[in-house]
Amino acid sequence: MLKLFGNVGALALPAGILTLIALMVVPIPAFMLDVFFVFNIALSVAVLMAAMNAEKPLDFSSFPSVLLFATLLRLALNVASTRVVLVHGHTGGAAAGRVIESFGAFLIGGNFAVGLFVFAILMIINMVVVTKGAGRVSEVSARFTLDALPGKQMAIDADLGAGLINAQEAKQRRRDVATEADFYGSMDGASKFVKGDAIAAVLILGVNIIAGFCLGMLSHGLTAADAAQKYVTLAVGDALVAQVPSLLLSIAAAVIVTRVADSRNLSGQIGGQFASPSTWLPVAVILTAIGMIPAMPQSVFLPAAGLSGWLWWNLKKRAARQKIADTPEAEAAADPARITLEDVSDHTLVTIELGYGLVHLVDTKRGSPLVARITGVRKQLSQACGFIVPQFRVRDSLELPPNQYRILLGGVAIGGATVQPERILAINAGEANDFHTMRGERTTDPSFGCPALWIDPASRDTAIAEGFLTVDAGTVIATHLNQLLGERPQAMLGPDEVRAILEGVRTRAAGLVETIHPNPLSLGTITRVLRALLEDGVGIGHPLPILAALGQAVQQTTEHERLIDLVRAELGPMIVGKVCSPHDRLPVITLEAGLEAMIVNGMQDPVSGLPVIEPDLARGLGERIAAMITERGAGAIPPALIVQPRARRTLSAALRFRAPACLVLSISELPQSQPIEVIAVIGGEANSPAPPIPAPTVPALTDQSARSGRGAGPGQALPEGLAA
Structure with missing residues (x-):
């Protein structure tokens, strides 16, 4: 049954168009003419009501097409009524149907001169006032809508990048923007239909009057007075019958293009205002x-x-x-005995607290400069981390001094500083002249620890000329936020973010996701693995190779530490490729076999089972490697410390803050085809410079020759400390 109705609905429009053509060509009786005239008036009223009840113009997006078909219907009725009037008009007023006769007799009292004046007034109202105004509004709306289209598209992309909307909502908003542009463009052209219809009504009336005089006096032998009384009265009645629906459609067109989007219809909108x-x-x-x-x-x-x-x-x-x-709701909200969950908990992961002296930075009346910069930081972090970073919360805090801010991650303060909102921070990033003349309050850049000065805004150009980097207070806070969160991407990755990643991959590679989730790995397990990769500096912006490596790893084990080692081994080319191309030699640092064995077989963490490095040894390794990196210079490829798989995570954690530029890899993660250059063996030097590396207390392993010489070049073998 539904299919039958669907087929009937699909055939209704072609059948209606064929009916319009038939009205123009085939003679129809006066009764059918009355039926079509009544239908035309009802259709015009229905279109006007639909335009008034629409909450926004796009709710009646089919209006241009409806206006076209309504105009064609009215013109077809004009042709059909003209044929009837000219053929049978000599017989009396009822020859063209009861509707035309009633309009001619009741509205103008049978006096065709009055009818001509009424018709002329209606034409002036329709063409000069309503149609011309609606056409101008349509033209301007189409122009401004098309001009604003790129900005709206960029705003949608910005909201999507900031995580304010999801991909489905962005797709719907893009569709609405495109539909809006098409609608106003169509309305600009559809307004010409109404204007052309009004001109056609004047011409048709003139044809009916002239032809009626000629036919009445020449063909039917009527006097001039009788011909005017019969034909002109019918012609004016016919014109008025057509002009009333035309005026209704012109009003509907003006209503639809002058509407402003609102949650109410036009009556409710006007009445409410x-x-x-x-x-x-x-x-x-x-x-x-x-x-x-x-x-x-x-x-x-x-x-x-x-x-x-x-x-x-x-x-x-x-x-x-x-x-x-x-009032009762306000009193209930202010009731001191009423406690809500929002009063005792904060559901936001990242919170920026401001002293009362910095609150104006988020004041909407002043443009909210800090909010815009924080949104940019969130978008930048999302692009760098590979997932949509959760929204931040900005609030004031009476606990802080007026000009101090504090950044909380999970309720724990991870940084903060004092800024001067009315002044500019001039940062000496190493490019300022040693003999500069800038004067201001000395301070330190909270993001990178560079020396800086708080100066007056009027001295900004001078500071730039002196080689300083100048930023305002909002930029200082946003940069510090970016720097602190950029060091902790794993802390911002949760199950919801991982679910979004999996859903995004599922649309393109559903089989890949099904191999790992929900079996054998739960959402929590995948989250833990991805957080471990982020903690090791492996970005997840390209999830396909990571999930593919995870899918291969789960074929061997589901144990967490082993999973991470297998995934990293599979991603070895990608990890190494970020610091060194496959055709360049990778600078390699290794540990002496005894030192490495001491770390692997030494103390262990009772919880994770990983080796634990003594603090003095960790400090010595970090300072030694940091000194090597400094000696190589800023433009050199950063070295990689190659160790056994069991020691990788421990050494990576120890060097993360002491020598962050050093990449720590296990021997299984080094690509087979990657050329290497061993630049140092720590612990095996005859005369080790300070700080000293403690001598090993555990014998070296006996299988240190495994995989020796791989990728080292002709005649060069890897040191024994590089073996697995």
């Missing part, structure tokens, strides 16, 4: 003052003033009742 008591009191006072003038008709002005005063009084009482109705 005229429901203010302050609107009607001045009206009542002014009408009363005019009515008190002796020459004015008090019988009209004073009742109108009384009605305006009555509206003011009733609207005022309704506003008072509404205020009283809203």
